[in-house]
Amino acid sequence: MTGDDLKLLRERRGLTQTQMAAFVNELTGRRYDKQRLSKWETGREPLPRDVLGRLLLLSLEQPATEAPRAGTTIAIGLQKGGTAKTATSINVAFMLARSGNRVLLVDADPQGNATVHVGVPQTDVVALTEQGRVLYHALMGKAKLAEVIRPTSVEGLDVVPSSIALASADTELPGNLTNAQTAMAEMLDAVRGDYDFILIDCAPNLGAVTINALTAADYVLIPCQAEPHAILGVNAFLDTVTKIQRRLNPNLRVLGVLPTMLNPRQTQDRSSLDDIGRLWGEDYRVFPPVPRATIYAQAAGANVITLDADIGAPGVESYAAIAGALLKATGRIRESSDAA
Template identity: 40%
Template sequence: MANQKGGVAKTTTVASLGAALAALGRKVLVVDLDPQGCLTFSLGHNPDRLESSVHDVLTGEVSLREVILPTSEGLSLAPATIDLAGAEAVLLMRPGREFALKRAIATLDGDFDTVLIDCPPSLGVLTLNGLTAADAVLVPLQCETLAHRGVGQLLRTVSEVQQITNPNLQLLGALPTLYDARTTHSRDVLSDVADRYELPVLAPPIPRTVKFAEATASGATVLAGRKSKGAQAYRELARQLTAHWDTGAALETFNPAG
């Protein structure tokens, strides 16, 4: 999951989609690449109390398997701490710095069916590590004015990664988040993004709901609220992605025009 703009429900998407995939029987690992540790906190772990994290993995001090933590959602977590902010400076001094996470994941020897990576809201070395390690990238995009700012830059970065460090990287498309079906504004924003960047807009859109904030505060995901529209949307996305990965089925796209 990548978008250098903050506040687009990227971390919520990683946690909720991961929980939905785990509920379908997949062995899921989520990787927190954001020094703020929001994913780590939202899954019930306090970043300030952890002795080791993804920072230590990227700098070569420990293996990825050594830092993985369990969660109440049935998925595994590679946590982040504020120390991760210093990893960029360390990695910049090393050759092949973009491949640190890819090498770390390779040591897991297929322990997981799916690895979801929560990239930080920037296009620095950490995000490049995420894009280089990934098979595919999904762009969470909030349905608000100026949401597309930075999308072009992100797509250029994805293109450069495809050319240099990860030629097999697939761009799945944009995932609409914070969507309000009652307004034409949300549809107009998505239509603009689809036209401007020729970027597939995936369905279903993730609705704006207070349940996400409540879930994060409780150290769980929105999947705990089975009747939540947000939970239903992530479950449907998980089913589509599973079919896409297992059988090559096409992902459903959202028509902003209705």
């Protein structure tokens, strides 16, 4: 968010600089004044990280509407592990939910990391698996999706939990000839009207469950670590997306590529970021990179969403840009409300 973005946000809310400073103080518990706000707007001082995160959320908020929910579905995937797919899924879901949307997070990875990171304890995951109330059971038609969905501690955000049981679906789905590739789409149809957005955290492979996710999705977002091996996997993944578009889901669109885990002080990382822009920047949107930061590992270790623990965490600009792109693509905010 630039100084001009801050000024536009203030003017859109009809506030003077003094009133905006008071509003920021309410959000943060700080004591900023008109002079400090003026320095932010003119770029003489950078926005403090916690102020930045809260204002980015504010820029994504939309007025209440009676428009029906459409369950716009976004698959987050790449067939390589360690590219921050789960961090991307849960933090984008958080931004969308905190800006006033109803969001469903579908954990489509047998590792179940997204499930525990949004607050479902591992002991509960074991119990839910034994009770037949995880994604595997809903996907295979052994349970209704409504019986599997669980609320999280974030208002407006629900989760479809996953467990190691989902690994069996990659071999069982191909044997189900009636809906081997559309099972997830049919499963989600039952709840699309209850949510504004549905985010699917895909496994790091191109198995049957990931193909189902792409077949069910309106958009696909590709997190790509700023390193050569991850970059090599993007073309193969895009080839798969093209096949899905041609054979199963002609409405699937690429939302963009998200560079992740960037250390700008490393020459190799900077070179990889340049490669990402050179290879795909003309055809797809390349979102602002998410920097490598210890807070993501700390949040993962504590089983919390990073931005819920620290709204000013490095990368909040990237996740706000993705949320803003989705809100604009679905007509929920005007072009002038771009959070990027």
